[in-house]
Amino acid sequence: MNNAERFKLLDTLRWSKLERARHCASLTIPSLLPPEGWTEQNQLSQPFSSVPARGVTAMSSRMLSALLPLNDMPFFKFDMGSGTEPEVEVRNYLETLSQQVYTRLSGGNLRETIYQALQHLIVVGDIMVIMEDDMNFRTVRLDRYVCRRNLYGEPEEVVFVEYEMLEGAEDSSDILTTSMASWEHKQGYREIYCCITKEKDGTWKVTKQDADGNSLQGGGTFEVPPYIFLRWSGVSGENYGRAHCEDIIGDIKTLEGFTEGLINGIAAGSLFWQGVDPTGITEIDDIAGAHSGAFIASRPNEVFTISPAATMNPQISSTQQGVEILRREIGRAFLMDSASMPTGDRVTATAIRTIGQELEHVLGGAFSSIARDLMEPIVRRAVFVMTQEGEIDSRIEGMFETEGVLGVSIVTGLQALSRDTDLQKLMQMGEMVRNLPEQAAAMFRWDAYGRALVSAIGFDSQQWIKSE
Secondary structure: OOHHHHHHHHHHHHHHHHHHHHHHHHHOOHHHOOOOOOOOOOOOOOOOOOHHHHHHHHHHHHHHHHHOOOOOOOOEEEEEOOOOOOOHHHHHHHHHHHHHHHHHHHOOOHHHHHHHHHHHHHHOOEEEEEEOOOOOEEEEOHHHEEEEEOOOOOEEEEEEEEEEEOOOOOOOHHHHHHOOOOOOOOOOEEEEEEEEEEOOOOOEEEEEEEOOOOEEEEEEEEOOOOEEEEEOEOOOOOOOOEOHHHHOHHHHHHHHHHHHHHHHHHHHHOOOEEEEOOOOOOOHHHHHOOOOOOOOOOOOOOEEEEOOHHHHHHHHHHHHHHHHHHHHHHHHHOOOOOOOOOOOOOOOHHHHHHHHHHHHHHHOOHHHHHHHHHHHHHHHHHHHHHHHOOOOOOHHHHHHHOOOOEEEEEOOHHHHHHHHHHHHHHHHHHHHHHOOOHHHHHOOOHHHHHHHHHHHHOOOHHHOOOOO
16 A cells, blocks of 8 residues: 555544534634635635634744743753763753754744644644754644554654645646645646654654655655654544644634624614604605705604614623623633733743743643653754754764763743753852852852853853863
């Protein structure tokens, strides 16, 4: 069975998942997962209420601020695999190494890709992230890949489809109009099915084939794969995850129905007509043809206004109360009631502590699992690519993978202030030592203090501190 046939076989097993995901997207942000057969020439459905869409945007922004704090410090750190505290020189080198890797990662589209991935996780529940060798990222949405997981929830087989423009294809009107028709049989493009399987030795085997099963270049075996498969929350025995919107889909659907009824009621209540007493002396043509301020022969109360607003106001008021209640409930589920994250250069401890606690309480641990499953593979892949390109010592790679001497710790939420806290402690220690007697200050190791201080700021201590 070639990759194309395998993709179609596994595609039949995820029909209900795609229907649920498209339904959630249609009530929040329809462009995240358009309907089947949608093209750029078609119009997406627009929900009546924009509260869920604003909630998804706000929640994604808050999670992004916790995953990648705005204090220009690495979101990870390297430590000893044994759990022991490294020596001062080793710790300074690891701090410098983490800053070097972070600088290389931050030069690409890391933030916007993670933001897009978080939106898909909240609404759809699944997303695939591919990390290129140039430290740029791209996402593959759910309708373009199929996945099979084991009993522990780890992916074992993934097949995704890509499209490559054929050489020599002319930009004819036929090709241009059908280039985005459906994800099957696009004229001027060639379908490429990529199959990723996990071997027993822990490596990942990648094969690329066209629609006819012919092998293509670009495959191979990866020890540190550039593919990341994420899901919001997993259910035992299921190959795909459940989204956050699925947990509150009842409130979202109810708000959509109430908002539609409120809009229709307000529109109906705003209608009015001018009535004329048929037994009076006033004619309809007299009113219709007269300009404002003109004289018309009429008795009092012969001309009056007819409007259903008087009888519809109680229904509109009760519907509006229900809409307000649901807006508050959905806003609380999407963390819209709390203060937004500051966008300045410095992020205070109170802000990160607040957002970290709220994310953990509301999301029920999903935030921590996403931070681990998303950020750690990115760091390991970045270290592997930089060692292959000779940017860092090649011995570092073996310390991570085979020897297990070094490990990666993802620093998110409250832990993201650890470096700022270390810097403040070092500054306090320097003030304390300067106030000590001369004999005690002479015993202090100022060279080690200088290295730790420079490393806490994020610079290479070897370039600033002289050796003995």
